[in-house]
Structure formats: C-alpha cells, structure tokens
Amino acid sequence: MALIKSISGIRGTIGGKVNENLTPLDVVKFTSAFGTWLQNNKNKKDLTLVVGRDARISGAMVNSLVTATLQGLGINVVDLGLSTTPTVEVMVPELNADGGIILTASHNPKQWNALKLLNEKGEFISGENGAEVLALAESEEFNYAEVDDLGKYETRDDGFAIHIQKILDLPMVDSEAIKAKKYKIVVDAVNSTGGIAIPQLLEHLGCEVIKLYCEPNGHFPHNPEPLKEHLGDICELVKKEKADLGIIVDPDVDRLALVNENGELFGEEYTLVAVADYLLKNKKGVAISNLSSSRALRDVALKHDSEYFASAVGEVNVVTLMKEKNAVIGGEGNGGIIYPDLHYGRDSLVGVALFLTHLANENKTVSELRATYPSYFMGKKKIELTPDIDVDSLLTKMEKEYHNEEVSTVDGVKIDFEKNWVHLRKSNTEPIIRIYTEAFSQEEADSLGDQMITKIKSLI
Template sequence: MTLIKSISGIRGTIGGEPGNNLTPLDAVKFAASYGSWLKDYSKKEKLKVVIGRDARLSGEMIQSLVVSTLVGQGIDVIDLGLSTTPTVEIAVPMEKADGGIILTASHNPKQWNALKLLNEKGEFLNAEQGAKILEIAEEEGFEFAEVDDLGRITNNDSYIDIHIDEVLNLDLVDADTIRKVGFKVVVDGVNSTGGIAIPKLLEELGVEVVKLYCDPTGHFPHNPEPLKEHLGDISSKVIEEGADFGIVVDPDVDRLAFIDNIGEMFGEEYTLVACADYVLGKTKGNTVSNLSSSRALRDITEKHGGTYEAAAVGEVNVVTKMKKNKAIIGGEGNGGIIYPASHYGRDALVGTALFLMLMAEKGGTVAELRASYPSYFMGKKKIQLTPDLDVDGLLKAMAQKYAKEEISTIDGVKIDFAENWVHLRKSNTEPIIRIYTEAKSQEEADRLGDRIISEIKEIAGF
C-alpha cells in the first residue's frame, strides 16, 4: 500500500495505516493543509473552493471528508459531485473561487484516490506552492473556525453541461459542420465520469454514440490507463458496430485516446498531433509538449510555419512554457490536450471536439489520417543502479559524451539526434534511470535504448 506526497497533491491507496496510505485521517490532514495555505496565500476574509470527483469507489467518502474539513476551516465549498478534472478547472474561475480540489487518481486502478490541488485560475499549483502545503502538513499547525464562522456548502451538478456549452462555443468548433457528416463513435468511459461527459458532448454535436462502460459505478472494467493492451473490447466494438472510430478516456477525463475505423490504436502520442494539425491549420502559432513526447508534434508545427518547444515533464511545466511562448495549443504525449482558448488544463472534451472538426473537414477515415502523419515509435526502458552510485553524475557524463548533439538538461538529459532521440530521467524514490527513446521503427527505438544502457553501465563501471 502506498501514500505519495508530491508538490502536485496527495495520492495513495485506500485503507491501511495512516501515513502509509490515503486513509480518512490523511485526507483530512491534507485538505486542512490546503485550506491553511489558501488562507495565507489569498489574504481574503472569506474563501470559496470548488470540489469535484471522478466515479471511483472511494470518491464519495473522500469527498465528504475533504468538504467537511474545509467547511470546518470556515471555507465555503461549491460541490460539483461527479465531475471531471477539466470541468473543475473551468468551474473555479467561473465561480470566482479561490481554488479547487479534484478527487481523482487519474489513470490509477480503483484502490487509488488523490487530492489534486488548483489555484484561483483553475490551474495546478506550482512547485513552490505545493512544497509549502507539504510543509504545513508536516507541522499540523491547523486552526479551525468557530461555530458561527463555519463554511457553507452549495451543491451544483450543472457544470458538466456548462463545460460542454463552453466547448461548443469555441471559435474553432462548429457543431453544424460535424453534424452534417453523421459520425458514429464508440465511447469507452471506463465506468467513470467520462461516461457522462463524452456521450453528452457527442450527442450535442450530432454524433451517433455507442456506449461501452459508460455507467459511472467506479467498477473499472479494465485497467483504466488508456493503453493498447487494455483496450481490446473497444477495438472489437468499433469493428462490430462499423463505427467511424472509438474514443477512450481515463477516469477523470483529462487524457484522450482514439481507436481507428479498423480497430487499431491511433496512438496516444498522436492525439495531440492531430488536434494541433487542425488548430495550426486555422491559426498560425506555436506549440509545446514535454520532453518525452513525440517528435511528430514538432514536425506538424513546423509544417504549419510555427515553432515547437519542449518543457520538463509535468503538466504545470508545460503550461508555464506555453504561457511564456504564447503557444496556441500544447499538451503531453499521454493524450493530454491543452488548448488555451478554452483553459490551461488537459481536456478530453476539448480534444474530442477539435478531432471531430479535423475529421469533418479533411474527410477520409481515421486510419488514413494516422497514415498521413510522420511515423515514430517509442521505447521505454529503465536501468537499476546501486544506491551508492551518483545518478546525477552519470547523467552529466552522458550529456558531456554527446555534447555535440542537441542537448536539453531541464529535466534529466535529452539527446536529440538527427533521426531519433533519447530522454534520461532519474527516479525520485529509487536508484533508477528511466530511458525513453523514439525512432522511425520500433526496432531502432529499442536498439537505441539498449545502446544507451550499455554506455551508462560502462561509465558506472559495471
């Protein structure tokens, strides 16, 4: 069982001992830490926080604990109930709230849950803010409100509909254009809130929806991470139904993957590529993704006359660089679309609408669309090191070894070769170097990873 305390929130498995898992005591402690930080950060007399959750089994329990804790601190709560991560993100500024909490462990299995923490813009906290909350949690110097000063709870279950309206009102989304095509789409909502939000959006866009695992019971029918090995059912369903494509989201609906018309994965990395292709074709501009995302985004961006830049891994880092570079679309290669015209957060609803617009205007099949993009293949490996080895020193040595290549050291070491790349990142919890590679064939990507492992071992002397 596990409890992971990080600058982006608190994540853990339900049950077990406090301090080692996400128990009720831990949920209360970290909710109180966030509330205490928010009071100091905002300097306001009266605060308001938006809270929503995915459909996982522990969600209602954790939500009750978190809401009651904030109310006990004198903070008003807007309770969205079942919601999505991007829905909570857009609700925070709409409600003129001071922050938000999303109760979701994203793609983790059902025994996990988490508190994801937002600022007054509905964006994830930065590293300094997250570290301060962890510090408050360790000190446990909480102060609660007297009875006349308790916060109030307002229930508002309309925000998924509001979110859908916001998507439909985007300048680059035209429902009539999509409606005229008459798409038929299978949706796998992994029995969480994507099963509510995505079908509703599609129906508003005139799409015929075939629902698969769209009952928000929290009983995930398969591993909820939208990877090929977990998606056999929807692949078969797309073929069986003669659908144009399939849509898969994770439990909190910030990651988006497609199944093409012949039941094959479109590729999580290519979700962002396709959405960027559409947006850049309408509006000139720049893009950002993280260092471990596909080079295909760079290729598509340059094809449209824009500039691509890579950020350190982590959504908050991507958002920071997007703002700095005025990027008009960005995200992460795990199927996370960030479209600033909507908001600065990964959003599967926005991604779905942009992808439908691309397909409506381009015509043809989803398989044909995928074949039209530069084809890259990724490899993921790791190397176990002994605890006494200087991992930072090894990464520095690799950067020096390839100093003549294009090097980034903002997050580990990324080495860009002419035809491929490798990204080396150290684990924060164990002596491991994670090795991500990309090349024009799977064999080449795997060979590059094996070569880099051999070179690290040679430098390390084993």
C-alpha cells in the same frame, strides 16, 4: 499499501494505517493544510472552493471528509459531485472561486484515490506552493472555525453543461461540420465520469453514441490507463458496429485515446499531433509538449511554419512554458490536450471537439488522417545502478559524450539525433536511469535504448 505526498497533491490507497495509506485522517489533515494555506495567502475573509470527483468507489466518502473539513475551517464549498478534472478546472474561475480540489487518482486502479489542488485560475498550484501546503500538513498548525463561522455548503449539477457550452462556443470548434457527418462513435469511459460527459458532448455534436463501460459506478472493467493492452473490447466493438471512431478516456477525463474505423489504435501520442495539425494550419504559432513526447508534434509544427518547444515532464511544466511562449496548443504525449483558448489544463472534451472538427474538415476516415502523419515508435527501458553511484555525474558524462548532437538538459539529458532521440531521466526514489527512445521502427527504438545502456555502463 501506499501514500504518496507530492507538490501536486496527495495520493494513496484506501484503508490501512495513518501516514501509510490514504486514510480518513490523512484526507482531513491534507485538506486542512490546503485550506489553511489559502487562508494565509488570501486577503479576504470568505473563501470558496470548488470540489468535484471521479466515480471511484471511495469518492463519496472522501468527498464527505473534504467538504466537511473545509466547512470546519470556515471555507464555503461548492460541490459539483460527479465531475471531471477539466470540468472542475473550468468551474473554478467560472464561479469566481478561490481554488478547487479534484478527488481522483487519474489512471490508477480503483483502490487508489487522490486530492489534486487548484488555484483561483483553475490551474494546478505551483511546486513552490505545493511544498508550502506539505509543510503545513506536517506541522498540523490548523485553526478551525467557531460554530457561527462554519463554511456554507451548496451543490451544483450544471458543471458539465457549462463546460460543454464553452467548448461549443469556441471559434475553432465547427459544430455544423461535425453534425453534417453524422459520426457513429463508441465511447469507453472505464465506468467513470467520462461516461456522462463525453456522450453529452457528442450528442450536442449530432453524433450517434454507442456506450461501452459508461456507467459511473467506479468498478473499472479493465486497467484504467488507456494503453493498447487494456483496450481490446472497444477495438472489437468499433469493428462490430462499423463505427467511424472509438473514444477512450481515463477516469478523470484528462487523457484521450482514439480508435480508427478498423478497430486499430490511432496512437496516444498522435491525439495531440492531430489537434495541433488542425490548429496550426489555421493559425501559425507555437506548439509545446514535454521532452518525452513524440517528435511528430515538432514535424507538424514545422510543416505549418510554426515553432515547437519542449518542457520538462509534468503538466505544470508544460503549462508554464505554454504561457511563456504564448502557445497556440500544448499537451503531453499521453493523450493530454491543453487548449489555452479554453483553459490551461488537459481536457479530453475539448480534444474530442477539436479532433472531430479536423476530421470533418479533412473529409477523411480516421485511418486516412493518421496516415498523413509520420510514424514513430517509442521504447522505454531502464538501467538499475548501485546506490553508491552518482547518477547526476553519470548524466553529465552522457551530455559531454554527445556534445556534438542537439542536447537538452532541461529535464535529465535528451539527445536529439537526426533520425531518432533518447531521453535519460533519473528516478527521484531509486538509483535508476529511465531511458526513453523514439525512432522510425520499434526495433530501432529498442536498439537505441540498449546502446544507451551499454554506453552508460562504460562510463561508470
């Protein structure tokens, strides 16, 4: 069905033909490329990689291929088994490993899987490094180890415990305040590894946990992307159980969505906003998100006499800017929390702990907390163009058209008006301009998108 090769890894659907889908041969080739790239760039003989996977049906098969291939290259493997993306990211430096591979297709449906590549810091490899790995995969210039030099293989089952303890040890996580509240929380982990990790964390925090779709069998009961249209079951169960909160994570547990006590969504954009509100209230600093994330984060930063900056879209870009600005908090509006005091990666577990600390300290219900933030509404549209149209030239014309406004060209063109904004990004694969808008009402956000389509058409 699909095989997508990018600088951040390889992703595709299981089965089918080589080079068209994620087949065993594609897994072996790409793993060989990453292992070979590490060997070419490390000045040491024995390399060790940490491998972990979400609960996808194909996970065990892909895991066997990946770990055996690494051993075949002479690379040692520490296999965490069922894990989460942030847990693998934490465990790479914890074990002094040389890198890691996470086997997950994140929020994609069950027929997908992917290999995500980490450096020795447990962070996603850079775009430049990713391009080098892709080039190696194309060349197939691999040199496998002889029999006496095969890599060693070991398993570990303490990844969650170590990750959770590091979270509990954070000065900004107030376990006692959370325990005193005795929160009742429903968890929807879409039958993946969040069904193991999130309840473990909540039990350490003295919460009563009601599990919904927490069996890590890879049979996703609904579309695994944590969007409103997929989350009716947990919204109903929160009301039925009179719970204080609902928690939703995606299959690899790097995106966090919340449901209030009335069974209404907190708003995926507002997960980061609430956590930033808590952290910046206690430590003035810098908050970072990407250009397509809500303006509410900027509002919260300014409220606490702190600074806000926006990066290009993509976790690697957010992390790069966070390091440059020495940010206190960062992330993406899709529920991705990046807390650098723990590690530079989106992490739903630390997001849960920080959010619950904030909720307990504010002594509010979830709906009352949400009411303290400005309400914005986002719109998404696109304009399809003919292949002969120069999209870059069109975007440059739009930049000039609105030169009197606050304009960013870090990633496409973003125009900040006084009460709303629009972000125009071109597709890398089609003659399309994607149009993201945000305003104080859905009607206004959608209307702004339509205005931009009209304006673009007038410039063609």
